[in-house]
Amino acid sequence: MIGRIVQSVDFERVLAAPTRARSTHFAVHFLAARPAVKVAAVRHAAHKLSTGEAPLQGAAVDDLPEGACWLGAVVPKRHAKRAVTRNLLKRQIRRVVHAQVGLPSGLWVIRLRSPFDRKLFPSAASDALRTVAGNELLAVMAKAARTGA
Incomplete structure (x- = not known):
């Protein structure tokens, strides 16, 4: 299972x-950890409800399966000026990571480091x-999956 990193x-x-x-x-970065939980959002929602309890939405981060990975993609404007190009690269990043088998559980961030x-x-x-970026991502993710395993 692969989720998305959304918090800064x-x-x-x-x-x-x-x-x-x-x-x-x-460049591929990895941290063997789970995403941070938004405590303030839960408190704010509970404060507004008349019952005093926040509704449960989805599974808690701690209840996710043991092999779960979270992915973040960083494609800065300075390296990819057009939104079309940034979106293409982000789609390729997600496609390659979803195709990987046996990734260690944790937080993964892939960033574009040069244009x-x-x-x-x-x-x-x-x-x-699309082809060149996909092939390069496949190679770098294979290397990242082997490293530290």
Whole structure:
């Protein structure tokens, strides 16, 4: 099972950890931990209800299966100017991570660390860019999965 990292505190924790693997364009960070729980949101919701109890929505983070992974993707505008390109790269990141088998449980962040050459990939979302990025992500995730295992 793969969830998404949504809180900035979780991104900060993972990015503070050493890089687990890197390639020309991507860096993979890993932290063997679970996402932080939003305590303030639960208190705020409980305070507004007349019964004084917050409704339960979904499974608690601690109740998720043991092999659960959480993924965050960082694709900054300075490396991918067009939203189409950023979205393409994020989709490729999610596709590659979902295809990985045997990833260690914890928080994973994949970030774009350098831009793709616009002279080689003039189109914002070309099949060539999708293929090159996908292949590079497959290689760097395979290396990251082997490292520290």
